[in-house]
Amino acid sequence: MHVHPVDMLRDVDVVVSPINVFLALPEPYKSSVSASLRRAGAVQAPTGEVLADRIHDELRAWASQHGALGRPVAPGTVTPTSAGALADQGIRRIYHAAVAVPRSGTNDYDVLPADITRAAARALALLAEEQHHFDPPLRSVCFPLLGAGRGGLPYETSISALWAAVEADLARGAEWDIHFVVRNPAAAALLEQLPARIRPETALSATRRSG
Template sequence: MALLLPEYSSLVPELKEVRRAGLVRLRGRALPALESAADAVTVVVTRPPGTSIEGLLRLAVSRLDAGTLRTAAEYTLGLAQGTRDWPASDRRTRAAEVYGVSVERFRKDHEVMVLEQVAEQILRLAADPGAEPGGAVPDGEGGGTHRTMLVRARERPVTLTLHVHPVDLLRDVDVVVSPSNVHFALPEPYKSSVAASLRRAAARRGVTGDVMEDPVHDELRAWAAGHDVAGRAVLPGTVVATGAGALAERGVRRIYHAAVAVPRAGTNDYDVLPSDVTRAVSRALALLAEEHDRFDPPLRSVCFPLLGSGRGGLTHEVSLAAVWAAVEAELARGAGWDVHFMVRSPEAAALVERIPAGMRPANDRRAAGRPG
């Protein structure tokens, strides 16, 4: 017997109910349209109430365009790592920040659009479950946003953790490596780069949301003045450590700023060499060893984005090969660091997941494509 597909007019109100309740309070709620869609998509429908709906939502949101739309949807519905138990007001505030608008404007305009787009994806999934490879709905809190991998670093088995979400969602990772230009000039906090996201997340805000302190920016300026390089470029591969500001409340204790991007004269573009990325990663790991015992508990975990793969122009594949060259060498020597990788797209995640199979030099393969 064919399953009855839900109607769009029923899905949107139920998505609003999920937004208000949060994922941790779905059990026992009457959400017939979402249950019907989940039944149409997943092969196994005998899961506890709420479980199949969460999987459906994760799958639908993963099909949205990467960027502000998908990120705002993840915050709005509590799908972003660490937000499933956040109050609805906190999730709405963070989603509004993604678009750079007030909470009230987001509530009246952007939030409606986001939920409507999620409903559209749910309808497409319900109508054609086979359109998604495997036809399965991901379960569990991670929902594909983070996973662990056992790899071999020159014959030594080690574990890596892969995060597939914005960098400001990281929790309980001691050190985050942030790409920088050789002037250590931070981008404006409203931009979407890794460095801008970390600056924004580290800022200390007042009760109205206004920025009261910009500690990462201030510490970098103080470092440049103290080393007599204010206004001058440092050598590519230089790494500077700062505190993490408000990110310390989420378990992030240090930010290592890696100078890998060299501004191209007369343009808004940058040049990044893979060799400079490898040198910066090696220096970041050496700095981690230097700072390890200065903290209580000692620093142990470090997270790397794919350095230089944004405006620096490196493909994901070339950047990963350059980062992994330094990480593998360090781990192969017996270093006990807890290493994490952070990416935004499924395509980049797929490349990282190929590490266990062994990576050949990037120039032996076709480029993976420049990220948008």
């Protein structure tokens, strides 16, 4: 578990980032997880001028290639991009998890726990697909609490929805290093209680793999 801003992560292969179903990143000056990753992944001049908005540009290229520019994808869709300048911190991939559905006529979003579970499962499946395309192979993945920001979900709801996918993958024999990143001490306290809620056989299996 990491208790600090997401852009301070180091040496985690993949970071999962929440995004809306239109695959539209927020402006980089905002404070969300996706805005922070966009800002940190951009190539900047010494003066702070953005020379290349890599994550934004790659996400738009993916949407264009898949016919999704200007239209929503299905909730739970996961779109991979490079980590841009975050590669200097040992981050190799960003998986953008489309879990936020804009509420018409407002600045708010709806996020369903089932879509979080679906996106987390897809992120782990994509990690398995891409694992051996990299040298060394991808092994670690970090989740923020999807839907617990603008999506308005309680921390515990997000944690439970994420863990449903993680636990199922571990039970099938996956050997990932699973990380969580939060900024709020209350969220960290709930995550610290997670091992007590894991079935004994899954906890033992996860402990052995992480060692």
